[in-house]
Amino acid sequence: xxxxxxxxxxxxxxxxxxxxxxxxxxxxxxxxxLFQDDVQMLLFIQVYFDTTAREWAxxxxxxxxxxxxxxxxxxxxxxxxxxxxxxxxPLLKRFIMTLCKAPxxxxxxxCPDGIRYHFxxxxxxxxxxxxxxxxxxxxVLIFLHPYIKFLAVCPNFVxxxxxxxxxQLSDIGINPEDEKEMAAIQAFGLQTGEKPQEDEFCLRxxxxxxxxxxxxxxxxTKKCLERNRKILYELAKMFDDLSRGIYPLKDxxxxxxxxxxxxxxxxxxxQRVVNEIKLLNRGELPKKRKxxxxxxxxxxxxxxxxxxxESADQTEQQGSPAREHPEMExxxxxxxxxxxxxxxxxxxxxxxxxxxxxxxxLSEAVLATGAEQQQKVSELRSREK
Numbered sequence: 001x002x003x004x005x006x007x008x009x010x011x012x013x014x015x016x017x018x019x020x021x022x023x024x025x026x027x028x029x030x031x032x033x034l035f036q037d038d039v040q041m042l043l044f045i046q047v048y049f050d051t052t053a054r055e056w057a058x059x060x061x062x063x064x065x066x067x068x069x070x071x072x073x074x075x076x077x078x079x080x081x082x083x084x085x086x087x088x089x090p091l092l093k094r095f096i097m098t099l100c101k102a103p104x105x106x107x108x109x110x111c112p113d114g115i116r117y118h119f120x121x122x123x124x125x126x127x128x129x130x131x132x133x134x135x136x137x138x139x140v141l142i143f144l145h146p147y148i149k150f151l152a153v154c155p156n157f158v159x160x161x162x163x164x165x166x167x168q169l170s171d172i173g174i175n176p177e178d179e180k181e182m183a184a185i186q187a188f189g190l191q192t193g194e195k196p197q198e199d200e201f202c203l204r205x206x207x208x209x210x211x212x213x214x215x216x217x218x219x220x221t222k223k224c225l226e227r228n229r230k231i232l233y234e235l236a237k238m239f240d241d242l243s244r245g246i247y248p249l250k251d252x253x254x255x256x257x258x259x260x261x262x263x264x265x266x267x268x269x270x271q272r273v274v275n276e277i278k279l280l281n282r283g284e285l286p287k288k289r290k291x292x293x294x295x296x297x298x299x300x301x302x303x304x305x306x307x308x309x310e311s312a313d314q315t316e317q318q319g320s321p322a323r324e325h326p327e328m329e330x331x332x333x334x335x336x337x338x339x340x341x342x343x344x345x346x347x348x349x350x351x352x353x354x355x356x357x358x359x360x361x362l363s364e365a366v367l368a369t370g371a372e373q374q375q376k377v378s379e380l381r382s383r384e385k
Contacts, residue, residue, distance in 0.1 A: 001043055005051040012070055013063060021066045028070065029077040033084075038091060042098050045078060049102035053111045071115075072122050079130035087135060092142050104146045106153045120147070120161040128203045137206040144210065148232075152217045152224040156231050163235050164249065166205060172247050211239040 008028050015021045035041040052071065059067055078095070085091055102111045103119040127135075127143060144162070151158045217224050218232035238248035 001047045002051070005047050009051055009055055012066065015066065021069065025066070025070045025073045029074050032077055032081060038085075038094075041081065042094060045095075046098050046101060048074060049099075049111070049115075053102055053115060056112045056115060068118055071118065072126065075119070075122060076126045076130060079127055083130055087131075087139055089139070089142070092139065096142065096146055100146050100149075104150055106150055117157065117161070120158060123147075124162065124165065124203065131203070133202060133204055135203065137204045137209070140203050140205060141209055141213070145213070148213055148217055149223070151235075152220075152228055152232060154228075156228070159231060159235065163238075166210075167238060167242060167247075167249055169202075170205075170207075170242060172242060172245060207239045207243040211236045211243065214239065 012021070012024060012028065015024045032041060032044055035044060052067070082091065082095060103115055105111045105116075123143075127140075147158050147162050151163075214232045214236035218229050218236065224232065241248040
């Protein structure tokens with residue numbers, strides 16, 4: 001069976017053109033009706049999902065659509081086989097156990113997330129297409145059991161794809177006036193010569209029993225994780241409200257026609273805001289600075305004036321540094337050029353314990369060595385003459 005499905009998989013891989021792919025998918029799915037034994041049939045279904053899970057990572061984006069189409073049509077034929085078997089409860093349970101090994105498996109190692117997401121999207125849709133209202137609510141609940149277990153231990157993508165979808169498509173969630181408007185709209189995306197389907201596919205659910213099963217799994221500490229228990233209780237409350245005729249999901253708030261026209265923005269205001277945003281993006285508008293109070297400015301000016309007066313008084317009391325140090329009264333001798341800088345050879349050194357005084361002492365030492373070198377050079381020149 002594994003070799004058979006590997007050959008069928010790569011047969012679909014090599015199929016080109018949409019019509020050829022659809023015909024091949026129908027031919028592959030029709031093989032399951034040739035099995036007379038239910039055990040062989042279930043094995044055929046299980047090996048298909050195992051092969052698809054194993055080869056899923058190697059499917060490129062150009063071939064992904066046809067393999068998703070094959071999965072949809074394969075699931076449809078599975079439900080058609082169950083319908084031919086008159087939805088027997090033991091057979092339903094064995095079929096659900098087969099699905100729990102791959103596409104509805106809580107373990108991500110057994111099945112890739114892409115298959116699990118796509119299978120959750122098409123699961124109820126294909127069941128409604130095949131069974132419709134002929135399937136009882138108790139048997140519909142059997143099809144929901146694996147996803148309730150799945151939600152107890154796995155991320156909540158099942159919540160939006162399965163359970164919230166049921167709430168949105170319920171009779172309470174659909175407004176009768178909106179349903180009439182949608183019925184008047186012609187079907188979108190039909191091929192030439194194709195007629196829209198007039199049949200309405202729907203399933204019958206017992207919302208109260210779904211709520212009880214959600215509470216049952218949420219209260220079981222062994223089967224439900226702590227982080228998912230809150231999600232199960234929220235869904236249980238939603239289905240309980242739905243059973244009592246209350247729509248639990250919050251609709252989008254659409255503005256009514258009775259709004260005050262004065263509260264709305266005019267076109268001039270909108271255009272002005274748009275222009276300001278464009279200028280800000282270009283960096284042309286200067287940033288507004290906060291104006292300082294007048295009192296703070298006056299106080300700062302007064303402080304500066306006092307500081308300048310105090311510094312002037314201190315200089316008058318201390319006197320100039322030339323008067324304190326009489327050795328600095330004499331003018332320095334002519335500068336000596338050394339390494340491109342002008343230095344004073346006999347410049348007096350002030351008495352100071354600052355960095356400036358240390359720099360002067362260092363310059364004197366450098367100039368002294370320079371003067372000795374100049375004397376040696378002059379002596380050599382005189383000897384040569």
